[in-house]
Amino acid sequence: MKKTSETLRGDHYFNRDQLLFVNRATENFYAPFHNHDFLEIAFIAEGDGFHHAGDEVMKVRKGELFYIPIGYSHVFRPNSLSGKPLIVYNCVFSALLLQKLIAFSSDPGFISYLKQMEAGGLAFRAFRDRNGRFQKLFASLYEHYASPLAGAADYRHALLLQLLIELHQEQELERKDGRDGLSDASFRHVLHYLELHYGEELSLAALAETSGFSERHLQRLFHRHTGQTWHRYLQAFRIQKSGELLRGTDDKISIVAEKVGYRDIQSFVAVFKRITGLTPSQFRGKQLP
Template sequence: MKRPMETYYGDYFFRDDTLMYVNRNAENFTGSYHNHDFLEIAYIAEGEGFHHMENSVQRVRKGHMFYIPLGMPHVFRPTSSNGKPLIVNNCVFSVQLLPKLIAFASDSKTASLLKQMEDGSLGYRAITDRHDRFEKLFVSLYEQYAMQISGSAVYLHTLLLQLIIEFSRALEHSQPITSEPSHPSFHDVLQYVEGQYMHELTLAHLAQISGFSERHLQRLFRRYTGQSWHHYLQNVRIRMSRELLRTTTDKISMIAEKVGYKDMHSFNSVFKRSTGLTPGQYRSDTQHHG
């Protein structure tokens, strides 16, 4: 028996001239099986559940991301009504926005993907966020959409284009959603460092998980970051510590530990060499300037 279906219209969701809508939703068993007249990129932020589509059901979990084209009937459901919630981040946008993004896209691959979205030739896609790169983008999209301050529309469009570029890159190396790629690119190595910087990382460990030799990794870091491996890791940790100093009231010793430094003297020394200030001076200065 054919299940009942609703159609969602962008005019109900879009505000002003952004032609976009961003939300974070706890899925349930009462939400409607539906299609829509807009495009959707959905990201599983928490939990596990199922994605019900026209002729199939796909198990989903945190880190799975989906491109849902015009008119495709679907709905997300949690695994149970009283278990861990299934949280989905949604970025939906009008086809009318795509010409603006196409005009801005300077590389042929991105422009081609945008045109496929525009003419409807890009079908349903599912990929896995292997190193949280999409999670960070969805956090930024949600924050910018909620703020509604000067420049938010342009900022949202820029973030959407960034999301689509990352999506395009992921599609090039995508495999079935239940499997993992056998050999990561150096970009994946950088993303791994971004997600694991707080732990004890060595070049030998990176070589083991990536398949690159230590010597080749050193060359890749020099070529693509302009820094040695050791310097790159230090800069990631100091960047993260600056963010924590600006946005939390945690003790400096706790922040040092959070970003991977067990020795306060080493943390203070590297931080001052990088910023010209001690961690305490940096926190005081940023608070003073708002």
């Protein structure tokens, strides 16, 4: 059965002729499944949860962002099991604002991209913030959204223009990588597999066999999407999970090491100290700020 979708109107969000609204919201279970008559770019600032997008439910986490076109139904939900808040930056803007940005732009490819966006020709897309640049942009947009200073509106529009340029460049990179046969959504499945099996013995060869991609190609993809080799990414994820176990359980350090995939306690301690600067014992005993 098709889900009922409520329509949100830009008149409720836009003050005077600003045509732009930015907030930082803690998602809940009460917001309705909705579409809107404006464009939205959303960024996961903290936590993890789920994005009900169209007919799909996808797991989301910090550092992911989404382009949501006019009329596309969606809603974010927190992860009830983790107990951590899901915090999302929402940048919403009218298609009318794109006319001003188009007039300011000079690159033909980017102008075509904005015109497609204005005409509703761009579909829902998911992206990954590979080097923190999107996080900085959203934080700056949020910081300057309510500024009363002279030129503040133009500054916000310049930040939005930069955000759209970054999205366009990211999409161009994906298009170039398309001949390798992996979309952004496909790589998310690779990461999801690691999140489910990080406590097992994992190798790049086994991951390549599971995903259907070559080892060399997977290495390129990890570097492109995360800025790390697959092994460094796996190590960092395992240490993150071990930190949660050290703080949240009374398990012995050897048990924690085994749960996150380390069979050699000395290797675990060495990697843990390299990444966190503390031994597991020191980390467990340190008071949270």
